[in-house]
Amino acid sequence: MAIRHREWITEKGTKGSAWVVDYYSQVGKRHVKSFAKKKDALAFEAKTRIEVNGKVHVADSETVTVAEAGKLWLAACDGLERSTVAQYTQHLNLHIAPLIGKKKLTEITIPAVRAFLDKLKAEGRSDAMVRAVRVSLGSLLSDAQERGLVIRNAVKDIGRAKGKAKAAARHKEQVTVGVDIPTPEEVRAMLAKAEGKPRVFMMTAALTGMRASELRGLRWADVDLKKAEVTVRQRADAYHEIGSPKSAKGRRTIPLPANLVAALKEWHKECPSGELGLVFPSGTGNIEFHANIVKRWYHPPQIAAGVSVNTGDLDKDGKPIVAAKYSGLHALRHFYASWLINRPEDGGLGLPPKVVQDRMGHSSIQMTMDVYSHLFPKGDDAGTMDNAASVLVG
Template structure:
């Protein structure tokens, strides 16, 4: 590893100079990198020497840009048969949030400070805290792939510490009953107001906790009315393509409560028939579009139940325009989780965290606790403390 000054004369007779760092990489190949200042060359020589010893150095000619690495990563995702909707999400993140800001940066020029500046730029340009986290997670996955391809020696996104003091983000991340999770009275009003083809779907969503994609892909052969249980074995993505559940844990068996069971028995007679044998198909027997479920089924049912928000606008008949308080099917899944968790005296099932994880189809117990830990009884209520104390002293 040597640093020297190089001087030359241009064709016009002008004398110029630069500093050159010459070294041999881990593969025994001679490398040269030119700098304007000696300080820059010395700094590179120091860091490159360490990287060469550790076997993680990647020369400029062997590296590539973030944008090109992203294309390679997406190609690999498609070849590995990753779900189409997932690949589309990744591509959208790269196109809208990564490439415009950092796409032309070479991978081996990425440092923790450069990535931190990228994070700041995302926030300054209006990206939310959750979107910023998603983008950085995507960068970490992209760099891990590039590292395996030998395009970069270090995954700086993985080494970067998460920001501390993000109280606002953590506060927003906690699901709140009455804001993100319907309360018991709202669910009761919803069930009492919904009818027709949407009633069995909403009952199963609320009392079995299936994801929207799992509801749309559910088949009658996976519903055992005799044993009163549903086997989740497939799902329908946003493009209506049938595939496997999101994870191995997503393939599970969940019990059918009496009301949902009886409603399904009645619905099976009236359900549109189709070659897919779906429980909640469209009127042609094919996969129902999520937008139709929301706009024609769930949202009108919430409004009819009185669980709505006044937009402040009026229709042509001067009646107030109301919208559903909860916009997605996932609110019913959140309610199901809270029902599993709540104490029996509060109308819940009081299941332990591991059972909740299995019912919800979460891939890890950490996912369950990260999302719903604040809903579990604390176990330190005054009455319980007094009872525990009395048991010790007799």
């Protein structure tokens, strides 16, 4: 491996020069790479010497561009859910390829990734979108690593970004009762204004904590009214396709309270039949659209019950226009978690964290605690402390 300074005269008669690194890869193939500055040539030579000795070097001529690697990456995603592949495709076509698609994989260094992420943000992408694209780029580079097209995954090498993410998580506001989580009084009022299928659906969501996709894909075959339990075995995605639960922990059995069992029994008599045997199908027995559930089943009872917020707009008669306070169905899942956690004297079940994790179908106990740790009883309220202290000091 050698570094030499090369000079020449261009066609225009001007003097040109470059620093050239001449080396053989671990497979004995000769490569020549030029640099405008000597310090860049020295840095490349030092890095390449280590890679060649470790038999892990990939020359520029033996790799591909980010856009080309992206096509290989998407082709390997066939086994993933359709919505996931669609998201990856959007990230590649709308964000990654336009900015760094022409770069060779070997050019995707830590500084290059930082510049790319900064560019995304400068062009108006939200913080959430930048994080999502960063994850997709990391997945693309991991796929390229497995193909031997690049040695390092610069996304994974950015340790500072991980530290920043943890710091941001510490400052993220936790879900709050009355803001993110409906209060028991609000849920009671919403159910009082709901009728038929919407009421049974909302009861099931609030008293099982099932995800919207799990409720949309729920079959009568998975509801055991005699044992008063429901088993989550599948879910319906955004494309109306039935698939497995979100994770292995998503497969779970949830006990049903007596009033929900009674409501489901009555609903079963009226439920539209269909080949899928769904509990909450459309009027034709097929998978219901998520938007229809939100707009037709979930929002109207909230507004009727006064569980609403002022939009700031006026109708044609000059009256304030109100909207549902809880826009997403996930609020009922949050409510279920809080109901499991709250003490019996506060109207809850007082279950331990591990049981809450199992009921919610979280992939890890860490996820449960990250979201809901502040809701668990601290065990040091005045009454508990007084009783404990009296045992010690009389």
